[in-house]
Amino acid sequence: MSTFRRTTLGLAIALVALAAAAPLLPRWAMFLVIISLAKGLAALGLLLLMRTGLVSFGQGLYFATGAYAAGVAANSLHVGDAALMVLGGGAAAAGVAALLGLLLARYRAIFFAMLSLAFSMILYGLLVKTPALGSTDGFNVSPRTLLGLSLASGPGRYGIYGVAISSAFGCAVVLDRYLRSYLGRLAPAIRDNELRVEYMGASVRNVVHLNLVVAGALAGFGGAITALAVGHVDPEMAYWTTSGEFVFVAILSGTASVAAPFAGALVLEMLRSFAYEHAPNSWQLVMGAAMLAVILFLPDGLWSVFRRRRRAAT
Amino acid sequence: MGTILAVLVDGVIYASWLFIIAAGLTIVYGVMRILNMAHGSLYALGAYAAASLAGAWLRAGLAPIGTYAMLVLAAGIVGVVVGPLIERGLLRHVYGRDEVVLVLVTYALFLMIEDAVKLVWGVESYFVTEPYGLLGNVELGPLSYPVYSGILVLAALVVGVALRFGIYGTRYGKLLIAVIHDREVSAALGINVNRVYLVTFTLGTMLAALGGALTAPTVSVVPGMGVEVIVLAFAVVVIGGLGSMPGAALGALIVGLVRSASVHFIPQVELFSIYLVMALVLAFRPRGLFVAPEARKI
Numbered sequence: 001m002s003t004f005r006r007t008t009l010g011l012a013i014a015l016v017a018l019a020a021a022a023p024l025l026p027r028w029a030m031f032l033v034i035i036s037l038a039k040g041l042a043a044l045g046l047l048l049l050m051r052t053g054l055v056s057f058g059q060g061l062y063f064a065t066g067a068y069a070a071g072v073a074a075n076s077l078h079v080g081d082a083a084l085m086v087l088g089g090g091a092a093a094a095g096v097a098a099l100l101g102l103l104l105a106r107y108r109a110i111f112f113a114m115l116s117l118a119f120s121m122i123l124y125g126l127l128v129k130t131p132a133l134g135s136t137d138g139f140n141v142s143p144r145t146l147l148g149l150s151l152a153s154g155p156g157r158y159g160i161y162g163v164a165i166s167s168a169f170g171c172a173v174v175l176d177r178y179l180r181s182y183l184g185r186l187a188p189a190i191r192d193n194e195l196r197v198e199y200m201g202a203s204v205r206n207v208v209h210l211n212l213v214v215a216g217a218l219a220g221f222g223g224a225i226t227a228l229a230v231g232h233v234d235p236e237m238a239y240w241t242t243s244g245e246f247v248f249v250a251i252l253s254g255t256a257s258v259a260a261p262f263a264g265a266l267v268l269e270m271l272r273s274f275a276y277e278h279a280p281n282s283w284q285l286v287m288g289a290a291m292l293a294v295i296l297f298l299p300d301g302l303w304s305v306f307r308r309r310r311r312a313a314t
Numbered sequence: 315m316g317t318i319l320a321v322l323v324d325g326v327i328y329a330s331w332l333f334i335i336a337a338g339l340t341i342v343y344g345v346m347r348i349l350n351m352a353h354g355s356l357y358a359l360g361a362y363a364a365a366s367l368a369g370a371w372l373r374a375g376l377a378p379i380g381t382y383a384m385l386v387l388a389a390g391i392v393g394v395v396v397g398p399l400i401e402r403g404l405l406r407h408v409y410g411r412d413e414v415v416l417v418l419v420t421y422a423l424f425l426m427i428e429d430a431v432k433l434v435w436g437v438e439s440y441f442v443t444e445p446y447g448l449l450g451n452v453e454l455g456p457l458s459y460p461v462y463s464g465i466l467v468l469a470a471l472v473v474g475v476a477l478r479f480g481i482y483g484t485r486y487g488k489l490l491i492a493v494i495h496d497r498e499v500s501a502a503l504g505i506n507v508n509r510v511y512l513v514t515f516t517l518g519t520m521l522a523a524l525g526g527a528l529t530a531p532t533v534s535v536v537p538g539m540g541v542e543v544i545v546l547a548f549a550v551v552v553i554g555g556l557g558s559m560p561g562a563a564l565g566a567l568i569v570g571l572v573r574s575a576s577v578h579f580i581p582q583v584e585l586f587s588i589y590l591v592m593a594l595v596l597a598f599r600p601r602g603l604f605v606a607p608e609a610r611k612i
Contacts, residue, residue, distance in 0.1 A: 055414045103597055110349055110413050114552050115596050118589040121545055125586025240545055244421060251418055281432040288425030295419055296407065 007176050011259060015169040022158050030161050032273060034229040036266040037168040039249060041222035043261035044175060045215030046250035052211050053191030058116030059219045059246045061123050062093040064238035066220030067227040071141040080144035082163050086224040093220020097213045105209040120238050127235035138234030141227045160228050167221055172258045183207060252294055254301015316456045321574045323454060327463045329570025330470030331525060335543060336550040336562040337473060338521030344494050344557030345514040347413055351420040353522050354544030355427035359396060360523025361539060362431060363388035364530040365440035372444060381445045385527040393520025401515040432537050439534040446531040466528055477559060549592040555602025564603060
């Protein structure tokens with residue numbers, strides 16, 4: 001079986017398992033899974049960028065764009081359908097990424113990181129000072145239907161959860177396919193030596209630009225799903241600490257597999273809810289120490305542990 | 315006329331504060347190639363240490379004028395204790411890694427220090443307003459400014475002159491320049507590069523802490539106060555050019571004036587005007603105002 005088929009099969013099993021578990025999960029656990037998948041989507045975009053050799057400290061920009069776009073669609077444009085809101089959020093974020101990519105695609109290494117950070121802080125500053133979008137408080141978002149079904153009663157309660165798991169599944173499969181395509185395989189080549197990639201006849205800037213748009217769209221989906229699940233958006237989503245958390249998840253899970261960011265985000269969210277209850281003031285200490293340990297001892301992320309064992313076995 | 319004067323004075327005061335912090339960030343990057351995300355946390359550490367020391371001084375019933383010495387002493391202590399601890403304990407093991415990896419390492423450090431501060435000082439806020447109010451106000455035409463702001467400007471000037479003299483006028487400064495230009499050749503020539511790194515990071519930490527210590531009397535010292543500072547300092551050094559000391563000075567002045575101008579004329583854009591300038595500078599001078607572009611290597 002090819003690795004692509006195996007990955008898709010693994011993801012499909014995870015999808016079915018999550019869907020089957022829905023009636024058994026208490027409300028808080030369901031919420032936790034949704035938020036993890038949403039953050040996992042943003043981290044999935046970072047995975048693509050990291051394979052291209054870029055670390056963005058500004059994915060919060062697209063995350064917030066997706067969330068606000070979903071909110072504006074529901075409140076001002078009267079699009080109350082959850083699926084449409086998520087699609088709109090992703091599309092808005094992709095549009096912003098396409099625009100900023102004109103500039104960002106020219107930058108590498110820390111300059112890329114700093115410029116993406118600056119852009120996300122610009123959005124943060126804009127949102128905080130825009131009364132129409134609720135300034136520092138943000139505003140409430142309430143999806144009403146999903147594909148025509150009401151979200152308020154009956155099986156509709158699982159609507160957002162369904163949107164989250166199916167978006168995560170769809171994005172992971174498509175991204176996996178993309179990573180194995182001609183364009184996707186250029187990403188690690190660009191990371192290794194972009195001048196040689198250009199000598200081979202490929203346009204580095206176009207590939208980087210495309211990857212920025214894909215990563216932006218993924219973060220936008222994540223943001224829109226978060227807006228649906230929380231029922232509220234605020235400027236903190238664009239603040240650099242939000243972006244830092246995505247980087248954290250991406251580093252922790254590594255770039256080996258498209259499933260890794262979701263697993264990483266889930267572990268992080270579970271640890272967080274546990275730590276908030278028992279040691280609210282030393283939670284970041286643990287997070288920082290874990291990140292250091294991964295950077296120092298497992299440079300390819302936690303997922304690489306599985307891979308190493310598998311290679312050793314065969 | 316009054317507004318213009320206010321913009322200039324506010325801008326210079328803000329720039330002085332920024333310069334002290336950004337100077338530490340840029341010198342650490344220039345010598346060690348580490349863009350230190352934990353710089354804001356070191357700033358917060360300085361503020362907490364200053365609040366504690368100055369508070370202890372006042373509680374002991376000593377003359378309030380001595381609190382100024384306490385502020386500086388706090389910065390010194392944080393630099394000498396925390397700087398070597400981080401450099402020896404952590405950074406030493408990651409030298410030579412990719413610059414982006416180093417950013418991530420210091421990001422992890424940032425997370426850890428943020429909580430370490432909460433564990434040591436708790437989550438309540440601290441106040442030491444004595445040094446701020448002690449000197450009264452000074453009239454500047456139609457405007458009234460606290461004399462303490464003048465001390466801040468003075469401190470920035472002292473830091474700038476001392477760094478300039480220290481780097482270009484002393485033997486150790488020349489060693490530093492050699493290390494900045496080529497680490498390996500310097501080591502081969504017999505310069506103790508490890509010690510230069512240690513001294514540099516201690517100095518950088520001290521400057522961050524000094525920025526925090528001098529700010530402590532003007533604000534309430536609370537958890538998370540370093541979070542915003544780090545992105546501001548980034549903006550300053552990126553505008554001037556990473557690793558460039560004149561760049562840090564000019565960047566601080568630009569950011570300071572832009573911010574005070576936007577506060578006075580269009581307050582809605584205050585928060586993002588700085589980052590807008592940073593993005594604009596990066597768009598036209600990708601390596602900042604004071605650093606020449608680098609050729610691409612095959």
